[in-house]
Amino acid sequence: MRYAKMSAIVTGAASGLGRATATRLAAAGMHVVLVDLPTSDGAAVAEELRTNRPGASAAGGSDVAASGSGAGSAPPAAAAQAVARTSRRRTDRRTDKHLPRIEFAPADVTDEKQVAAAVGLATELAPLRVVVNCAGIATPAKLLGRDGPLDLAAFDRVLRVNVLGTVNVTRLAAQAMADDAGAGRGSPRGPGAGAGTASVTRDDAVPDRGVIINTASVAAFDGQIGQPAYAASKGAIHSLTLPLARELARYGIRVNTIAPGIFETPLMLGLPERARASLGEQVPYPQRLGLPDEFAQLVESIAENAYLNGETIRLDGAIRMAPR
Known part of the structure; x- marks a missing residue:
């Protein structure tokens, strides 16, 4: 991966698309800061990713002494095996120190100080090069429901988390990326290009400082009845993409957006099997719900x-949502 050995921030990383993305970036060799609410499973997910990192030591506990009155009493073959095991464990411990760091930064994406702390943590680990905004909420409600007009507070909350939260993370991360004076002007990526080498086409090109990837939804284009808040928020994320890409180009920062269709997120998995199957049948091909790792794979490809x-890239199996 182009940004291996550098750092990434993934919001909404405790579950669903965010978790899959953090998992894939960690596997690619990046230091990853997982951002999610303090009440989320973020800490447990971070620990799981640390344990499953490629190259992480599986050996644990203390070395077992050879049986008998002393080391010399063990048969030569057994003694050699014990020494080899000890050597491997020591090597594993040394290797662990150089493995990518996986950290959890509890934060509400709408909170400036909490997000700034997460960005600061990422830049301490390594140059920040990948930012993926997956945090978001969906609160279905009609404009004119059974109980009357749409609750403005509920509408505001969806826009606040999905739009203001995305902008808050993007602006603070972009500032940190733009301030990085160490961004290199490397040779174009291709055969022989090393991991982490900046990809440019001319010696005088703007240094590559990374990419910001936001998450919209097919609801931005095919909003259904009962989705005015969610569709409006995701439409805003889509509309932000080009102006932000144009503005941040001078700093060597790219901005792209993924608009996923129906995916196997915790929300979807909470539905009855029949309901999930029905939703999957609406997808032209492949006729199923999207897998979170397929979203993460696209993140890696964009990077x-x-x-x-x-x-803005639709990742939806060619579905076009019906009104209901």
């Missing part, structure tokens, strides 16, 4: 492709 900028 790797230096020419992909200012674009």
